[in-house]
Amino acid sequence: MGPLDPSDDSGLFRRKDLLGLRFLAASEITHILDVAEQFRGLNLRSIKKVPTLRGKSVVHLFLEPSTRTRTSFDIAAKRMSADTFSISGGASSATKGETLMDTARNLAAMHPDIIVIRHSRAGGAAAVAKALPDTSIINAGDGACEHPTQGLLDLLTIRRALGGFRGRVVTIIGDITHSRVARSNIHGLVKVGAIVRVCGPPTLIPAGIEELGVQVHHTLQTAMHGADVLMALRIQKERIPRGGHFFPTTREYSRLYGINRDKLRRWGNKDVVVMHPGPINRGIELEPEVADGEWSVILNQVENGVAVRMACLYLALGGERAAAQEGRG
Ligand code: CP
Numbered sequence: 178m179g180p181l182d183p184s185d186d187s188g189l190f191r192r193k194d195l196l197g198l199r200f201l202a203a204s205e206i207t208h209i210l211d212v213a214e215q216f217r218g219l220n221l222r223s224i225k226k227v228p229t230l231r232g233k234s235v236v237h238l239f240l241e242p243s244t245r246t247r248t249s250f251d252i253a254a255k256r257m258s259a260d261t262f263s264i265s266g267g268a269s270s271a272t273k274g275e276t277l278m279d280t281a282r283n284l285a286a287m288h289p290d291i292i293v294i295r296h297s298r299a300g301g302a303a304a305v306a307k308a309l310p311d312t313s314i315i316n317a318g319d320g321a322c323e324h325p326t327q328g329l330l331d332l333l334t335i336r337r338a339l340g341g342f343r344g345r346v347v348t349i350i351g352d353i354t355h356s357r358v359a360r361s362n363i364h365g366l367v368k369v370g371a372i373v374r375v376c377g378p379p380t381l382i383p384a385g386i387e388e389l390g391v392q393v394h395h396t397l398q399t400a401m402h403g404a405d406v407l408m409a410l411r412i413q414k415e416r417i418p419r420g421g422h423f424f425p426t427t428r429e430y431s432r433l434y435g436i437n438r439d440k441l442r443r444w445g446n447k448d449v450v451v452m453h454p455g456p457i458n459r460g461i462e463l464e465p466e467v468a469d470g471e472w473s474v475i476l477n478q479v480e481n482g483v484a485v486r487m488a489c490l491y492l493a494l495g496g497e498r499a500a501a502q503e504g505r506g
Pocket of ligand 1: 244245246247454455
């Protein structure tokens, strides 16, 4: 009995909103991954469209730039036959000073079933979810707080590469302080039993992060030792306050924390996999020989993003409950 089987009424994700992996139980996370795994198969067929969300409408409200997240949410919704509407920051009335809450309330007045929100303010999506009891909200990135669907697609990629999580070592390298991707991965990976290390200069690792259950390293060699996964992060220049200096120079940062073939051969596990959420700053956190090399699962992450977002839209819209009711009827 699979997660999309109508006779399976054990749906473990019964929430209106997906706001962060810190709110989910391990069982909810693995359930979303199981559902995504089934949608992965659909994405490999020649005809990729199913009627699952016919009659539903999904608004993508992206008030920060995006390539991967926005496109994959749009593809995910369209492959399930939902009607989709996209609003970007530069083309919205946010440029005239409208607040996120006013924008969301006005969109909700048009009765979409779900609004996917990316915004620079931590807690922005959660505030909207609280104010709109009849509209599902999916957080597509809120400031430096969380990016839950990125965390989920990363977990799916790791599970597919390694076969599971328990006892596996995942090292997240770079700008941990300003990274919502790091936070969602930490919450998700710790819950499913992985050993999580973070590595970077002390200026880019927030004080007290050990309380989230991670080990802190400041040297790449020790952080890479025995790691099954290396997840490189981009320096989040857009979140660093003007005049803020977190490392001496980009060249120095790359020398200490950038991953190249030589470091992988000297310090890496034989079967280590390299991940990056994108966009990559080639030559800074990853050399092209690594980003495009045999270690890289970066495009697998992107591929899995569509399936994960299909699963999240389907579950948030109660597709599982509806399928179970139809199965009983
Ligand atoms: N990983 C990620 O969030 O990429 P985009 O900013 O292109 O959506």
